[in-house]
Amino acid sequence: MSETGWSLHPQLCDDTALVGDLALSRVLAINDADYPWLILVPQRPGVSEIVDLGDAAAAELMAEIAQVSRVLKDVTQCDKLNVAAIGNVVPQLHVHIVARRKEDPLWPKPVWGAAPPRAGDKAAFERFTGAIRNKLGLAGVG
Amino acid sequence: MSETGWSLHPQLCDDTALVGDLALSRVLAINDADYPWLILVPQRPGVSEIVDLGDAAAAELMAEIAQVSRVLKDVTQCDKLNVAAIGNVVPQLHVHIVARRKEDPLWPKPVWGAAPPRAGDKAAFERFTGAIRNKLGLAGVG
Numbered sequence: 001m002s003e004t005g006w007s008l009h010p011q012l013c014d015d016t017a018l019v020g021d022l023a024l025s026r027v028l029a030i031n032d033a034d035y036p037w038l039i040l041v042p043q044r045p046g047v048s049e050i051v052d053l054g055d056a057a058a059a060e061l062m063a064e065i066a067q068v069s070r071v072l073k074d075v076t077q078c079d080k081l082n083v084a085a086i087g088n089v090v091p092q093l094h095v096h097i098v099a100r101r102k103e104d105p106l107w108p109k110p111v112w113g114a115a116p117p118r119a120g121d122k123a124a125f126e127r128f129t130g131a132i133r134n135k136l137g138l139a140g141v142g
Numbered sequence: 143m144s145e146t147g148w149s150l151h152p153q154l155c156d157d158t159a160l161v162g163d164l165a166l167s168r169v170l171a172i173n174d175a176d177y178p179w180l181i182l183v184p185q186r187p188g189v190s191e192i193v194d195l196g197d198a199a200a201a202e203l204m205a206e207i208a209q210v211s212r213v214l215k216d217v218t219q220c221d222k223l224n225v226a227a228i229g230n231v232v233p234q235l236h237v238h239i240v241a242r243r244k245e246d247p248l249w250p251k252p253v254w255g256a257a258p259p260r261a262g263d264k265a266a267f268e269r270f271t272g273a274i275r276n277k278l279g280l281a282g283v284g
Binding site (some may be wrong): 100107 | 193
């Protein structure tokens with residue numbers, strides 16, 4: 001738990017690898033062989049909905065969504081970004097940013113609510129998270 | 143088409159009812175008996191991803207997402223809001239804001255990619271869109 005009283009939900013901790021911390025959000029990655037998949041978690045305690053953040057932090061979250069989206073698109077050269085705050089299972093506010101390709105297994109369906117992630121090659125995943133970390137200026141973190 | 147060169151994608155036009163226009167986004171509603179469901183469409187031409195909006199309009203979109211989320215939660219007294227920009231089928235940027243209840247048919251799965259909406263009672267839908275319009279200060283529009 002940080003000095004702000006925030007700590008990452010254990011389910012998010014179990015399911016992801018750390019990329020690093022932006023000013024507001026912790027950036028996480030899911031090792032899914034089919035979908036390059038990042039998650040932003042605003043480091044504010046007790047926040048379940050975007051509206052719980054307040055206006056200033058919500059604007060900051062949007063700026064970080066845009067920043068991470070650009071980097072994910074740049075790294076993956078994907079056809080489409082899918083962005084969502086769902087949180088029906090894990091109540092801590094978290095925003096999925098998933099890179100989609102027209103030839104991926106579920107296209108054009110969303111990835112949420114489908115089969116659990118199929119873990120890919122560990123070295124490839126580490127190259128992916130390293131590239132994201134580097135382009136976000138978080139190199140050396142994590 | 144408006145003077146800015148923007149027009150609503152025909153698929154979104156076919157699938158929804160008009161609630162009204164905020165400063166940036168057109169607010170639409172889907173008549174789904176199981177899920178109170180709103181959609182925001184930023185009225186900017188040629189925009190497919192959030193990052194295409196630019197920083198100022200992205201911040202404005204987030205403020206409108208928060209405004210509409212508060213109103214939807216207030217009107218429906220839902221358990222959770224689900225917010226997503228997917229756009230794998232309709233390329234015009236549109237943001238879903240769906241009110242979820244723990245007893246709804248798909249809970250806790252997301253609604254996207256599931257069965258098509260099951261249209262509900264027309265009068266009930268009109269009461270819903272009227273309540274949203276009123277609380278957004280858009281009464282008399284649409």
